[in-house]
Amino acid sequence: MKISSTALSASCLVVTLVGTTPALAAPVVPAAAAVSPDAAPSASHGGHDQGNHGPGHSGARLRVATYNASLNRGTQGQLLKDLSTRDNQQARNIAEVIQTNAPDVVLVNEFDYVPGGGAARAFRDNYLGLSQRGEAAQKYPYYYTAPVNTGVPSGLDLDQNGTVGGAGDAWGFGQFPGQYGMVIFSKYPIAQDQVRTFQNFRWQDMPGNQMPTSFYTPEQQRKLRLSSKSHWDVPVRVGKQTVHVLAAHPTPPSFDGPEDRNGRRNHDEIRFWADYVSSPPRARYIYDDAGSRGGLTPGERFVILGDYNSDPHDGDSFQEGINQLLDSPRVRDPRPASTGAVEAAALQGGANRTHRSDPKYDTGDFSDNPAPGNLRTDYVLPSKNLQACRSAVHWPRLGEPGSELTGTDPFPTSDHRLVWLDVRVPGGQ
Numbered sequence: 086m087k088i089s090s091t092a093l094s095a096s097c098l099v100v101t102l103v104g105t106t107p108a109l110a111a112p113v114v115p116a117a118a119a120v121s122p123d124a125a126p127s128a129s130h131g132g133h134d135q136g137n138h139g140p141g142h143s144g145a146r147l148r149v150a151t152y153n154a155s156l157n158r159g160t161q162g163q164l165l166k167d168l169s170t171r172d173n174q175q176a177r178n179i180a181e182v183i184q185t186n187a188p189d190v191v192l193v194n195e196f197d198y199v200p201g202g203g204a205a206r207a208f209r210d211n212y213l214g215l216s217q218r219g220e221a222a223q224k225y226p227y228y229y230t231a232p233v234n235t236g237v238p239s240g241l242d243l244d245q246n247g248t249v250g251g252a253g254d255a256w257g258f259g260q261f262p263g264q265y266g267m268v269i270f271s272k273y274p275i276a277q278d279q280v281r282t283f284q285n286f287r288w289q290d291m292p293g294n295q296m297p298t299s300f301y302t303p304e305q306q307r308k309l310r311l312s313s314k315s316h317w318d319v320p321v322r323v324g325k326q327t328v329h330v331l332a333a334h335p336t337p338p339s340f341d342g343p344e345d346r347n348g349r350r351n352h353d354e355i356r357f358w359a360d361y362v363s364s365p366p367r368a369r370y371i372y373d374d375a376g377s378r379g380g381l382t383p384g385e386r387f388v389i390l391g392d393y394n395s396d397p398h399d400g401d402s403f404q405e406g407i408n409q410l411l412d413s414p415r416v417r418d419p420r421p422a423s424t425g426a427v428e429a430a431a432l433q434g435g436a437n438r439t440h441r442s443d444p445k446y447d448t449g450d451f452s453d454n455p456a457p458g459n460l461r462t463d464y465v466l467p468s469k470n471l472q473a474c475r476s477a478v479h480w481p482r483l484g485e486p487g488s489e490l491t492g493t494d495p496f497p498t499s500d501h502r503l504v505w506l507d508v509r510v511p512g513g514q
């Protein structure tokens with residue numbers, strides 16, 4: 086089993102749900118594939134569960150994953166063109182990694198947004214849904230994607246270079262609208278009518294924000310959007326239960342000047358979720374793109390997914406960065422790990438030698454000389470009221486099956502690794 090080589094041992098009592106189908110509803114996105122029992126998730130992912138432990142431990146096991154797949158392209162339309170074939174090698178490699186890990190729900194970061202969802206459907210149907218080199222095809226009847234701020238012109242000189250226009254003046258850095266977008270694929274139904282998006286939330290409306298006010302003009306301060314791509318709360322129905330997938334991709338805390346505008350924005354983009362899942366008073370300032378206020382209802386179950394561009398101890402993060410989430414009383418950190426990352430840090434040296442985080446938690450293979458070196462940037466963080474089971478970073482050691490796809494720079498897939506976690510959803514059958 087390819088997964089088991091990097092899987093952490095962890096106990097989790099779950100009932101294996103072979104043959105159980107989730108409640109199937111009409112597809113909630115346009116032109117989704119016909120939904121049939123064949124498309125229902127199998128609870129068998131290669132026999133990694135601890136098995137059936139009898140009554141009292143019932144519940145659905147849900148495998149959730151996050152993967153910054155580098156399925157972004159340099160020009161508008163190129164990704165859809167690539168995915169409209171079945172032979173784009175990088176897309177095949179990315180699909181194979183996803184098939185190997187077989188998540189029930191996966192967030193893909195760095196996937197150019199195409200209005201109408203054409204690129205998402207093309208990747209699902211032409212790549213994920215077709216066996217890659219013998220891996221089991223993965224069927225995702227449901228997906229969610231939406232516009233993002235990257236590449237959307239602000240009409241303001243946000244990078245203060247004296248002219249208006251270009252990637253640096255967009256609401257989020259990008260060459261064209263939708264570049265570096267994101268998409269969620271799911272084997273379980275998505276409550277499309279209850280999705281909340283926070284693309285337009287303004288940075289100044291976060292109390293105590295870290296916006297560098299001396300860098301931006303008063304007009305810019307009023308108009309700046311917090312989210313560099315978007316923040317999504319996507320409810321997934323697991324039987325009668327709901328798990329909120331909280332998806333985002335905060336800006337890298339670099340590519341700026343001494344004002345550290347991207348580091349500060351990264352910090353506040355992460356803080357947004359920490360506030361969102363916190364107590365109602367702390368989340369009161371939040372409003373979504375439809376104008377509804379407040380955060381997640383207390384007691385709801387959630388999984389925070391995405392590339393947060395912040396390591397707990399290393400790299401360029403501003404102040405607490407990701408620790409705002411890791412230290413949240415409502416958030417559990419299952420600490421997915423791999424042995425391949427330990428090997429990579431040792432072989433690559435450079436900045437990795439001075440890192441404080443244990444390299445086994447690294448999820449991204451970045452430049453080592455100069456810094457930052459390899460970092461933990463990609464997270465799957467469940468709420469405390471979900472039981473965390475097995476988890477791993479998919480980073481095989483050299484020579485192990487799959488290592489030819491993770492690879493070294495230039496990567497055949499992505500500079501990031503897929504991270505997965507199994508959670509048990511009580512009563513989620």
Ligand SMILES: [Ca+2]
Pocket residue numbers: 241242243244245246247248249250253254
């Ligand atoms: Ca400019």
Ligand SMILES: [Ca+2]
Pocket residue numbers: 433450451452453458459
């Ligand atoms: Ca590296």
Ligand SMILES: [Ca+2]
Pocket residue numbers: 399430437440442443444447458459460461
């Ligand atoms: Ca590291």
